[in-house]
Amino acid sequence: MAYRWTNTLTQADITPKAAYLNRRQILAGTVGLGAIGLAGGAQAQELEPNTLEEITSYNNFYEFGTGKEDPARNAHQLVTSPWSIKVAGMVDNPGDYALADLLDGLTVEDRIYRFRCVEAWSMVIPWNGIELADILNKVGVQSGAKYVAFETVVQPDNMIGVQRRVLDFPYVEGLRLDEAMHPLTIMATGIYGEPISNQNGAPIRLVVPWKYGFKSIKSIVGITLTDEEPPTSWNKANAREYGFYSNVNPNVDHPRWSQASERKIGGGLFASRQETLMFNGYPEVASLYEGQDLSVDI
Numbered sequence: 140m141a142y143r144w145t146n147t148l149t150q151a152d153i154t155p156k157a158a159y160l161n162r163r164q165i166l167a168g169t170v171g172l173g174a175i176g177l178a179g180g181a182q183a184q185e186l187e188p189n190t191l192e193e194i195t196s197y198n199n200f201y202e203f204g205t206g207k208e209d210p211a212r213n214a215h216q217l218v219t220s221p222w223s224i225k226v227a228g229m230v231d232n233p234g235d236y237a238l239a240d241l242l243d244g245l246t247v248e249d250r251i252y253r254f255r256c257v258e259a260w261s262m263v264i265p266w267n268g269i270e271l272a273d274i275l276n277k278v279g280v281q282s283g284a285k286y287v288a289f290e291t292v293v294q295p296d297n298m299i300g301v302q303r304r305v306l307d308f309p310y311v312e313g314l315r316l317d318e319a320m321h322p323l324t325i326m327a328t329g330i331y332g333e334p335i336s337n338q339n340g341a342p343i344r345l346v347v348p349w350k351y352g353f354k355s356i357k358s359i360v361g362i363t364l365t366d367e368e369p370p371t372s373w374n375k376a377n378a379r380e381y382g383f384y385s386n387v388n389p390n391v392d393h394p395r396w397s398q399a400s401e402r403k404i405g406g407g408l409f410a411s412r413q414e415t416l417m418f419n420g421y422p423e424v425a426s427l428y429e430g431q432d433l434s435v436d437i
C-alpha cells in the first residue's frame with residue numbers, strides 16, 4: 140500500500156513508535172493536518188496524542204466484556220487472520236473480499252483525531268487508515284444508495300460478551316452516504332504506525348471523528364450499501380438515549396449526563412474537564428446537516 144502524507148512528515152518518519160512519541164513531531168504533524176481535520180492552529184495545539192498504553196488499555200468493546208479493562212484482557216482471543224469483508228447491497232462489485240484485496244492500491248494516511256465517547260471521556264488518537272470514500276469508490280456505489288451499514292465479526296467461542304449476550308450481537312452501525320464519503324471518515328488499520336490492536340478493533344474499524352465513539356464500529360466484516368436507514372446497536376438497545384446521527388454536540392445532553400464537557404483520559408485524577416466542541420472540533424462537517432434540527436436528529 141502506498142502512503143499519502145497529509146502533513147510535513149515523510150515516509151521515513153513513520154516506522155519507529157518513538158518518532159511518533161516525540162512531542163515536536165506530533166505537533167508538526169498536527170499543524171500539517173489543519174487543512175483536513177481542524178479549523179485552525181489554536182485547536183491544533185490541543186491535539187497532543189494519548190500514549191499507546193492509554194489508547195490500548197481503556198476501551199469499549201462489549202464483545203469482550205463491559206469493563207474498560209476487559210478488552211485489553213480478553214481481546215487476544217480475537218482471530219484476525221484470515222480476514223474478509225462482505226461487501227453487499229447497492230454496489231457494482233459485491234463480494235467477499237480478502238482484506239488485503241479490498242485495500243490493495245489504496246492509500247494509508249495518518250490522521251491525528253480527537254475521539255469523544257458519549258460517556259464524556261475523550262482521547263486524541265494518531266490513526267493510520269484509508270478514507271472510506273476510497274473503498275466505496277473502489278467497489279462502486281450505485282446511484283440509489285443512501286446509507287452504509289457496517290457489521291462487526293462474531294466469534295462466540297472467543298468473545299465472552301457475546302456468550303453473556305450483553306448486547307444484541309452482531310454489533311451494527313450505519314452512516315448516511317454523504318457522511319461516509321466525507322474525507323474525515325476513515326477505516327483505521329493502525330495506531331502510531333503499528334497495526335491496530337485487537338482491543339481497538341483489529342484488523343480494521345471505522346473512525347468518524349465528529350461523532351460519538353460508539354459510531355466507530357470495530358473489527359468490521361460487513362459493509363452494505365442500502366437506501367434505508369440501517370439499524371444501529373445502541374439505538375436498538377435504547378432508542379431514547381442513542382440516535383442514528385450521534386454527532387458530538389455540547390448543546391444536547393444525554394438523558395443521563397451532560398455533554399458540555401469531557402474528561403481527557405491520561406489527564407490525571409485532578410485534571411480539570413475540558414469543554415466539548417460542536418462536531419468535536421470539526422466544523423467543516425456542519426454543511427452536511429444544513430436544514431436539520433440537531434436537537435431532534437440526535
Ligand code: MTE
Pocket residue numbers: 197198199200201202255256257291310338339340351352353354355356357358
Ligand atoms: N465496536 C464494537 N464492535 N463493539 C463495541 O462495543 N464500542 C464502541 C466503539 N466501537 C464498540 C465498538 C464505543 S462505545 C466506543 S467509545 C469506541 O468503540 C471505543 O473505541 P476504543 O476502545 O478504540 O477507544
